[in-house]
Amino acid sequence: EPEVTQTPSHQVTQMGQEVILRCVPISNHLYFYWYRQILGQKVEFLVSFYNNEISEKSEIFDDQFSVERPDGSNFTLKIRSTKLEDSAMYFCASREGSLNGYTFGSGTRLTVV
Amino acid sequence: KNEVEQSPQNLTAQEGEFITINCSYSVGISALHWLQQHPGGGIVSLFMLSSGKKKHGRLIATINIQEKHSSLHITASHPRDSAVYICAVPKSSGDKLTFGTGTRLAVRP
Numbered sequence: 001e002p003e004v005t006q007t008p009s010h011q012v013t014q015m016g017q018e019v020i021l022r023c024v025p026i027s028n029h030l031y032f033y034w035y036r037q038i039l040g041q042k043v044e045f046l047v048s049f050y051n052n053e054i055s056e057k058s059e060i061f062d063d064q065f066s067v068e069r070p071d072g073s074n075f076t077l078k079i080r081s082t083k084l085e086d087s088a089m090y091f092c093a094s095r096e097g098s099l100n101g102y103t104f105g106s107g108t109r110l111t112v113v
Numbered sequence: 114k115n116e117v118e119q120s121p122q123n124l125t126a127q128e129g130e131f132i133t134i135n136c137s138y139s140v141g142i143s144a145l146h147w148l149q150q151h152p153g154g155g156i157v158s159l160f161m162l163s164s165g166k167k168k169h170g171r172l173i174a175t176i177n178i179q180e181k182h183s184s185l186h187i188t189a190s191h192p193r194d195s196a197v198y199i200c201a202v203p204k205s206s207g208d209k210l211t212f213g214t215g216t217r218l219a220v221r222p
Contacts, residue, residue, distance in 0.1 A: 043156070045211075
């Protein structure tokens with residue numbers, strides 16, 4: 001069964017450093033998402049991406065965050081200057097169409113120290 | 114804004130028991146999603162449903178659109194069903210999901 005692949009599975013970074021979280025969505029999917037889950041809390045929406053542009057973003061997704069689909073296969077989330085409160089599990093998800101179900105990646109656990 | 118409430122928050126069952134997890138939401142939706150989060154953190158999509166009932170193996174999901182309520186049932190539960198089960202619905206505008214807090218299920222042998 002096709003999978004959404006996320007790398008790395010775990011990243012530790014120092015506060016103020018830039019991190020890039022990588023995702024390879026399923027190849028025929030058109031809609032891409034990033035969600036995050038702070039330990040012990042609900043999963044929260046960050047951003048959705050369709051047709052090579054952001055279609056929606058949450059209040060969390062401020063100018064420290066950016067997304068890119070640089071080569072038609074990878075979908076990346078960049079945090080420019082990490083804060084302690086960015087520590088969370090970050091999930092990439094994709095779907096074939098707006099009426100289809102989601103496929104989630106296994107997540108990247110980001111720890112900011 | 115669409116709020117999602119799940120109950121119970123925690124559930125412990127003996128192997129073989131029939132399990133029900135409930136989800137209520139506040140505004141009209143096009144579809145509701147049931148997800149399973151494994152102890153390692155990964156999320157698996159179980160069901161997407163907009164009406165009636167869906168079944169996959171020992172899992173059954175039902176939805177009542179008028180009452181804004183959905184249930185996830187597990188028949189003949191097994192320790193490998195131990196996970197967090199999450200209900201999620203689209204926001205009132207757009208397709209991004211609003212997640213419930215999840216129901217943590219532990220099935221004892």
